[in-house]
Amino acid sequence: MANVTMFSSRVSKTTLRAVSLIALGALAACGSTSGSSQFSDLFPVDAAQASSENIGSLTAVINRSPNDPGAYNVRGSAYGRAGRYKEALADFDKAIQLDPNSYQAYANRALIYRYMGDSQRAVADYTRAIQLNPNYDVAYIGRGELYRLAGRTNEAFQDFERAINLDTTDPRAYLRRGILYQASNQHQFAIEDFAKAISYAPSEPYGYNARGLSYLALGDDENAFTDFNTAIRLNENLAESWANQGLVFEKRGEKDRAQRSYARALQLDPNYGPAKEGVARTRA
Numbered sequence: 001m002a003n004v005t006m007f008s009s010r011v012s013k014t015t016l017r018a019v020s021l022i023a024l025g026a027l028a029a030c031g032s033t034s035g036s037s038q039f040s041d042l043f044p045v046d047a048a049q050a051s052s053e054n055i056g057s058l059t060a061v062i063n064r065s066p067n068d069p070g071a072y073n074v075r076g077s078a079y080g081r082a083g084r085y086k087e088a089l090a091d092f093d094k095a096i097q098l099d100p101n102s103y104q105a106y107a108n109r110a111l112i113y114r115y116m117g118d119s120q121r122a123v124a125d126y127t128r129a130i131q132l133n134p135n136y137d138v139a140y141i142g143r144g145e146l147y148r149l150a151g152r153t154n155e156a157f158q159d160f161e162r163a164i165n166l167d168t169t170d171p172r173a174y175l176r177r178g179i180l181y182q183a184s185n186q187h188q189f190a191i192e193d194f195a196k197a198i199s200y201a202p203s204e205p206y207g208y209n210a211r212g213l214s215y216l217a218l219g220d221d222e223n224a225f226t227d228f229n230t231a232i233r234l235n236e237n238l239a240e241s242w243a244n245q246g247l248v249f250e251k252r253g254e255k256d257r258a259q260r261s262y263a264r265a266l267q268l269d270p271n272y273g274p275a276k277e278g279v280a281r282t283r284a
Helices: 052-064 069-081 085-098 103-115 119-132 137-149 153-165 171-183 187-200 206-217 221-234 239-252 255-268 273-283
Strands: none
Touching: 052 069, 069 085, 069 103, 085 103, 103 119, 103 137, 119 137, 137 153, 137 171, 153 171, 171 187, 171 206, 187 206, 206 221, 206 239, 221 239, 239 255, 239 273, 255 273
């Protein structure tokens, strides 16, 4: 395993973006996605749990047991999935007040702080969760992602490594450690981590996109193309996948196909930089 000190503390956010500016013939400089959407840490939208009926039933439980911290924690999660973050925050505050040792409540509150843009409080809550339960892989992964997004690469790597050493089955730990390997051009290590992430989440496109970029950087165009096409098959509405497919077509000299792929990516996300740049290159 590569030593954490091999990573620069100044890996830029640009380097960690989905497809960094890639000149043909310089594919080793490519990066991977920044991660806000990759196996997201944030509460996923869940219509059943976020429904007013479910929240109403959870409120009834709280009314019957107003001193049960677990009830507030569960309702807070439902509020989070409904996008009602202030109410979620209030419930997690209450859960922690009733049980100051609830590491799950601290980690859940960290998610809310992160979504609300308060990274400092989010890191503090993840750290508190880890203090309460040093074996809580979720908190290491959440804190590691905040460190990664802040450019604190070594600390991020250490947190992902700790989660992996705890035998986590959470694909985010492998995906994000792989992104760090990829950003430092350690593509073989990255491919191994992306493969592990895929094994835990085979129906998610993000691991395939990330692994494909490392294959492309190593000159393995066929495996890269297979991964990008798999990502498209799993989710045809992800701009990153189409732009990545365009890279392979462009490298092959198939500019018409590349342009169509980039155009599809741009249709899905008009602000996606790599798609804009790809369209401009292939038109020229």
